[in-house]
Amino acid sequence: MGSSDAKQTKYIIVSGGVISGIGKGIIASSTGLLLKTLGLTVTSIKIDPYLNIDAGTLSPLDHGEVFVLDDGGEVDLDLGNYERYLNVTLTRDNNITTGKIYREVIDKERRGDYLGKTVQVVPHITNAIQDWVERVGSVPTENGRVPDVCIVELGGTVGDIESAPFIEAMRQFQFRVGHDNFCLIHVSLVPVVGAVGEQKTKPTQASVRDLRGLGLSPDILACRSAIPFAEGIREKLSMFCQVSPKQVFSVHDCESLYHVPILLQQQGIIDVLNDRLKLKDLVISTERRAEGDSLWAQWREFARRRARDLDEVTIAIVGKYTYLTDSYISVVKALEHAALNINRKVKLSWVEASDLEEGSKHKDPLKYHEAWQHMCAADGILVPGGFGERGVEGKVLAAKWAREHNVPYLGICLGLQVAVIEFARNVCGMPNAHSTEFRENCDEPVVVFMPEIDRTTMGGTMRLGSRPTKFQDSEFARQSKIKQLYAGADEVHERHRHRYEVNPEKVSAFEAKGLHFVGRDAETGERMEILELANHPYYVAAQYHPEYLTRPLNPSPPFLGLLLAASGQLDAYLAGQDVTHDVDMKLKM
Structure with missing residues (x-):
């Protein structure tokens, strides 16, 4: 166990803009996989802003399959992606819903934990969200190591009413854990329109503007599109979204989802994360680094075989x-x-x-x-x-x-x-x-x-x-x-x-x-x-x-x-x- 295990867990928040179902889960899973190739210990959390306690009573036609965890938790299908990509065993606590948060706060209010105070969305709901994320982010994984990095996928789309308390909680959370321990990846859409297939950046610009208006600034833009960036698109997004070109990533349709980690790695996302989260300061054993190198070689071979x-x-x-x-x-x-x-x-x-x-x-x-x-x-x-x-x-x-x-x-x-x-x-x-x-x-x-x-x-x-x-x-x-x-x-x-x-x-x-x-x-x-x-x-x-x-x-x-x-x-x-x-x-x- 490296000495990094005693340090503050680093958090990567993955938000989405323009449309739902844009692929936040795959981006989050792929990022986690790439961090594991560095020898880091990674866990994940999925936030679903619906009022249901869990996904157990949701129709598969409405929300996709219900994924079941070892402890019996019925959760969103994205947790299945996390388990498959990261080879971790998650629990029901790795899935946060509005229903779970409100039930926890209301139970506390009924017990008198708030000592007569008026219970409000801010600070009580937002504090409960932050406490939950920090608690799960520090739980040792099955190998006994406290996670170096916790990836938090924020379900829904920026601007949704039901997502507002979670956005506000994350705005506060960035100061709670510190600048070097918080990174925001914003997944947005760059649609291809017209007979000539022109890529449009306005939806992403508007989404980032909404996000910044809520107090969060993206550190990485992961732009979904049917085709790779045309000339000048990365620079245009950089200019109007206030991030450097190296922080803008083209996540275009590719051979299979197994190629997404390779796509992100080739564009330099590991370097960006290293700089933003000071990952090189973490003490990782030689053995864990060797495991990470082996994992990456195996993953690339698997993706090659898929093609x-x-x-x-x-x-x-x-x-x-x-x-x-x-x-x-x-x-x-x-x-x-x-x-x-x-x-x-x-x-x-x-x-x-x-x-x-x-x-x-x-x-x-x-x-x-x-x-x-x-x-x-x-x-x-x-x-x-x-x-x-x-x-x-x-x-x-x-x-x-x-x-x-x-x-x-x-x-x-x-x-x-x-x-x-x-x-x-x-x-x-x-x-x-x-x-x-x-x-x-x-x-x-x-x-x-x-x-x-x-x-x-x-x-x-x-x-x-x-x-x-x-x-x-x-x-x-x-x-x-x-x-x-x-x-x-x-x-x-x-x-x-x-x-x-x-x-x-x-x-x-x-x-x-x-x-x-x-x-x-x-x-x-x-x-x-x-x-x-x-x-x-x-x-x-x-x-x-x-x-x-x-x-x-x-x-x-x-x-x-x-x-x-x-x-x-x-x-x-x-x-x-x-x-x-x-x-x-x-x-x-």
Whole structure:
């Protein structure tokens, strides 16, 4: 541990202007990754200015997927980016919402902590925000080191009413921690308009003017645009936004998001951060610097591999939010990581589950036939998690197709449950089999409500967070593909987010017909966590969400198995053969 750990944590604030969804999370993650390549310890915070306590009750169509942390926190998808890029394990405290802040302040007021004072946005709300940021920024990471740098992403757009208390809190915070410990990156849009594709700087100028009017001056401008800066754009932004040209960065559309850190590094962002935050004054051990150098070499190789012309593997994702792919962003990343680690490129075929159903054949025959065409042409099928009845029968049909036609299948959460429903109906002679989530009084309840879950409230009441799954001591389980993919582990820890489970009373009937529950919860052995079908190339499903723990060069085993099977390499991989050819790297971050 270097002596820098005893010093004041340095803070990098990432704000956004002009439009929302501009890519603040990727800029923040990429900056954090680059700091890690220097051997620094980095953590992150995401501020969401909505009044919800957490993201648990938000629709994926409104806000993208809900990402689940080890401690059960349901948070914004950007925290998934942070965990994947920085290889850190975050907690619910790393996600601040307006609801959390106001609840904390109101609880204090009810206890009498403010001693009769009038409780106001300034100073009480703004102080609570600063206290929270400083508290989380000084919590040691899993390696025991206090973070050298904490990156704080301020959600929303400068000028939003709901963001105002957080902007004011950060204005005060810059003086609280000191000039050398505070850096502001402002992410803005430089649109390309007109027939000749002219880049316009006025939106960024206006956004910076608004920011400065609120008492914050950007130290770095990260300008999003479809194309690299045209001649003179950087100088123009420098002149009107009062920053030097070297502090203006072109973050144009590139080959993949994995290239963004390389793009920023090539333009000199590390030098700017070094100067602004006096990073060279930090004492970093030789060992940590060597780890940083190794990380950077591995990341560049991974990005290079992403750009290569690799053989494609087509995976059909059968879901109910397919027209907003951010609803399944961790699933997409897990597939991509698994594919690139076996020298393949994954091609996603999005299939709306309800379009597979017989009713769609008459209501919209074109969508029906297109959906089935996509699924039939896929090398593998994935049914992700989800809530609500819409599309469930389509997912059951996808599981049936995969089982009957020996197509590699991976089911996640609801994807496990529909596989059980399908097997019960079509193999075990239970034609009315269903889940009590969708048919409360069904004749054959093969999926049931978990007894200890609170039915009265929605937020934070599911089985959430990291739980242990124990592989069973049966002949089939010991030789199962999924256990081998987990390197023969007897127990694995994965993150959960569900309310319903396979009915344990029906398990023996399923296993007698070849559907084996090779993994069960380690606490009671009554919850079915992993299933695998006998005599099938790869038919695996998990009640947990393995996509939450995927890393770029350390892919999730169930996803790796799906891609290996879909590319015809699973048997060779399980036999110990090298299927990565010229690539053989393990990421150590």
